[in-house]
Amino acid sequence: MSETTQFRVLDFDCPTCASTVERALQNAAGVERVEVHYATGRVEIEYDTTVVDPETFAQTIEQQGYTPQRA
Amino acid sequence: MIDISERLPTEWYRYYAKHRTATIAATSGLLYxxxxxxxxxxxxxxxSVAILILAAVVGGYDIARQGYHEVRNRTLGIKTLVTLAAIGAIAIGAYWEAAAVVFLFSxxxxxxxxTMRKTRTALQELLEMTPDTATVRRDGELKEVPAxxxxxxxxxxxxxxxxxPVDGEVRTGESAVNQAPVTGESAPVYKTDGDEVYAGTINQAxxxxxxxxxxGSDxxxxRIIRRVEQAQEAQSSTERLIDRFAKYYTPGVIALSIVAFAxxxxAMLSLTLLVIGCPGALVIGPPVSVVSAIGNAxxxxxxxxxxxxxxxxxxxxLVAFDKTGTLTRGEPTVADVEGFGVEDREALTLxxxxxxxxxxxxxxxxxEAAHERPAAVADGGTVAVEETASPPGESYSIPDPDExxxxxxxxxxxRHDGREIVVGNRTLLDDCDVEVPADVEEHVREREQHGETAxxxxxxxAVVGVVAIRDELREAAPGVIESLRAAGVETAMLTGDNKRVATAAAEAVGIDDYRAELLPEDKQAIVEELGEDHTVAMVGDGINDAPSLATADVGIAMGAAGTDTAIETADMALMADDLGHIPYAVTLSKATRRxxxxxxAIAIATVALLxxxxxxxYVTLASGMLVHEASVLAVIGNGMRLLRY
Incomplete structure (x- = not known):
């Protein structure tokens, strides 16, 4: 089953920062589609619920050095 | 006792976590x-060296970590460059330069x-306008439930x-509602039975x-917030070009720096190249302008x-306006009735x-006029008020036609009572072989020159009467046309009315060009024709003129608050039914482009200069970083001017 979740990252300080997080999420297990927007700080992830828990996405974002908020 | 020892560190930590970047920058600055x-x-x-290195490490830890992830994810960017430059500077013994670069960058x-957080949270404030709970009438009782x-x-x-708390329709009660959060109108709007109201607006009285x-989300x-976010996230071709450029630019800068060293x-020169080559201002500038402008709008x-x-x-x-309901109020009323051979009242009833x-x-x-008025009272008093069976104000009953x-x-x-009644324009009467006498022609011409539809x-x-209908021009119309002209934008009016009516309206608002007697599909063709030499914006209500709005380079729908299709499809949607916002929308777009x-230009000039x-x-590591960061802040500041446009 695939589902969509959203986060809000308010501390992107450059467009590359957003691309980096996007790449990192793309490479995470169970992720089907990722959108990360520098302009609004919106992160949208479509993922397979049987493979991954959305909490791990928050950890991935933190690991890259940014602060995710639940949208 | 236990309380204090346990609470203090966590509070301190929480404060630190919230202000981490500020704390790091400040600490690094002090150490430097x-x-x-x-x-x-x-x-x-x-x-001194030890402290400077410490300054670089404190300030640089987060940057290096993010730089490491840039490398790992193959999205080489500014943080990779800064990390390389700082490490390089320490390696060649330029300690204070390393500390300065890191401090300035952090x-x-x-x-x-x-500042970006400020633009990113501007929309959230709108969302917070909606209350979390609603008072609902359930099973005859009032209950507080989540909205x-x-x-x-x-x-x-x-x-x-x-x-x-919700969108809905007023069932009972009346009030002034402040709709600013949804429509941007500052004056409250009077609402009573049957009127639409929106979540997030404020009931004042x-x-x-x-x-x-x-x-909830419906x-x-x-819908406005979702659309605004989509708009802010959509990249223009300029932005895409810059992004693609930036992708090759950073590895290019690294290569250049290596070549320069060879x-x-x-070493100092090649490290400085790394710093000044950061694509910061170039990639940040355009999105900041766009986000600020869309948020302001x-x-x-x-x-x-x-x-x-x-x-x-x-x-x-060029801005083309649909006349009815756009330049005019869209509320036609009978201005005059003239009977020919019959009483005025009878002509109106027929x-x-x-x-x-x-x-x-x-x-x-x-x-409506036939229902309400005992006799049509005209401007100039040409129609005598006749004796009526029912007192004024009481409504007449109008019989149904048979066919x-x-x-x-x-x-x-x-068809009614065995008579054939034809009501319409000159063409229809011609089609039905009804001859129009000269005195009627004269009367019609006169009314039309007043901008009324006869x-x-x-x-x-046999012609028995002429009903003249007036749709008042909006008070704002002449000012809007004037403002557009002042901004160097031409104007045109498209209407289904005949030429005389169109001329009167066009003259009254001071519009440059007008096209009359158009059928809906003609309007679309005219928009296309105007589009050959111009970038055309078409203003309409978004429903009847949807095709011409879609054909125009920019379709602008007015009064979109109640119509979701207009919100979704129009290139620009004015939530309020307020013509006065048109010059604002057009000039804001121009200001954004500029x-x-x-x-x-700031970004490219800075890099060229550096x-x-x-x-x-003349430029070394620290001064290069200073100018670079200044240019980034300059483009952000410049873009954010649009928030206050």
């Missing part, structure tokens, strides 16, 4: 200043993040001073009972599509009988 000052004292060299990042759990059709009670039509405000053997009740659309809107040089079943907006005006046919764009042909009434092939170019400075050895 300290290390640099002690360096002046003889014998303290080692201490300070810059903190300021950038702070998103209110179901369609349920009645919500909103007390004076409260915000509306009376108590309202509202039948819910949408709650409200107009939520050629000159000057949203707060003023103007929804703009982003990216490509906004870029096109910036080149608008017209009303024929038009009773028609859904045309002019028909409504005629039927009835609409002739699209011309009028109606009806509707002819014929009873059994702003994007300014930002690109490059020249580096090659002539």
């Amino acid at each position: 200043a300290g290390g640099w000052s002690i360096g002046y004292f003889a014998g303290l060299d080692t201490a 300070l810059g990042s903190y300021l950038e993040g702070r 998103r759990e209110v179901e369609t059709g349920e009645t919500v009670v909103v007390k004076p001073g409260e915000k509306l 009376g108590s309202l009972e509202v039948r819910t039509t949408g709650a 409200t107009t405000l939520q 050629v000159t053997r000057n 949203a707060r003023n009740g103007v929804l703009m599509k982003g990216g490509e659309h906004l870029e096109t809107a910036g080149t608008i040089d 017209a009303a009988v024929a038009e009773k079943k028609s859904e045309h907006h002019l028909a409504d005006a005629i039927v 009835f046919d609409v002739v699209a764009g011309k009028g109606v042909v009806a 509707v002819l009434v014929a009873d059994d092939a 702003n994007v170019y300014e930002n690109v 490059l020249a400075g580096v090659l002539t050895s």
Whole structure:
């Protein structure tokens, strides 16, 4: 089953920062589609619920050095 | 005792976590200043170096970590470059330069993040306008429930001073509602039975009972916010070009720096190249301009599509207006009735009988006038008030026609009491072989020169009356045309009315060009034709003129608050039915386009200047970083001007 979740990252300080997080999420297990927007700080992830828990996405974002908020 | 020892560190930690970037930048700055000052004292060299390295490590830890992830994810960017430069500087013993670069960069990042946070949270503030709970009438009792759990059709009670929790229709009560959060109108709007109200607006005076039509994420405000975010996220071709460029640019800068070192053997020069080559201002500038502009527009009740659309809107040089309901109020009323051979009242009644079943907006005006007025009172008192059976104000009953046919764009042909009644324009009468006498012609011409639409009434092939219908121009119209002209934008008016009526309206508002007697499909063709030499914006209500809005380079829908299709499809949607916002929307688009170019120019000029400075050895690591960060803050500041446009 695939589902969509959203986060809000308010501390992107450059467009590359957003691309980096996007790449990192793309490479995470169970992720089907990722959108990360520098302009609004919106992160949208479509993922397979049987493979991954959305909490791990928050950890991935933190690991890259940014602060995710639940949208 | 235990309380204090446990609470203090966590609170301190929480404060630190919240202000991490600021704390880091400040600490790094203090260490840098300290290390640099002690360096002046003889014998303290080692201490100075140690402190400067510490400054670089404290300030650089986060940057290096993010740089590491850039490398890992193959999205080489500014943080990779800064990390390389700092490590390189320490390696060649340029300690204070390393500390300076790191400190300046972390300070810059903190300021950038702070300002971007402001633009990113602007929309959230709109969302917070909606209350979390609603008072619902359930099983005859008032219950407080979460706003998103209110179901369609349920009645919500909103007390004076409260915000509306749902979209809906007023069932009972009346009040002034401040709709600014949704439509951007500053004046409150009077609402009573049957009027639409929106979640997030503020009930200012009376108590309202509202039948819910949408709650939770299915409200107009939520749709607005979703659309605004999509607009802010959509990239224009300029932005995509810059992004693609930036992708190759960073590895290019690294390669250049290596080549420079191989050629000159000057390590400082090649490290400085890394720093000044950061693509910061170039990639940040355009999105900041666009996000600020779209956010500002949203707060003023103007929804703009982003990216490509906004870029096109910036080149608008002609605005075409649909006349009815756009330049005019769209509320036609009967201004004058003239009977020919019959009493005025009889002519009006005949017209009303024929038009009773028609859904045309002019028909409504005629039927309403026939219902309400004992006699049509004209401007100039040409019509005598006749004796009537019922007292003034009491409504007349209009009999149904026996047969009835609409002739699209011309009028109606009806049968009543064995008579054939034809009500419509000159063309329809010609089609029905009704001759129009000279005195009627003269009267029609006169009314039309006043900007009124003349509707002819014929009873059994003889003209018996003329009903003149007026649709008042909006007060704002002449000012709007003037402002557009001042901004160097041409104007045109498209209308289905005949030439004389169109001329009168065009002269009254001061419009440059007008096209009359157009059928809906003609309007689309005219928009296409105008588009050959111009970037055309078409303004309409978004429903009847949807095709011409779609054909125009920029389709602008007015009064979109109640119509979701207009919100979704128009390139720009004015939530309020307020013509006065048009010049604002057009000039803001132009200002945004200019702003994007300014930002690109600032970025390129800075890099060019720095490059020249580096090659002539005027610019070193620290000063290069300072100028670079200054240019980033300059483009952000410039872009954010649009928030206050």
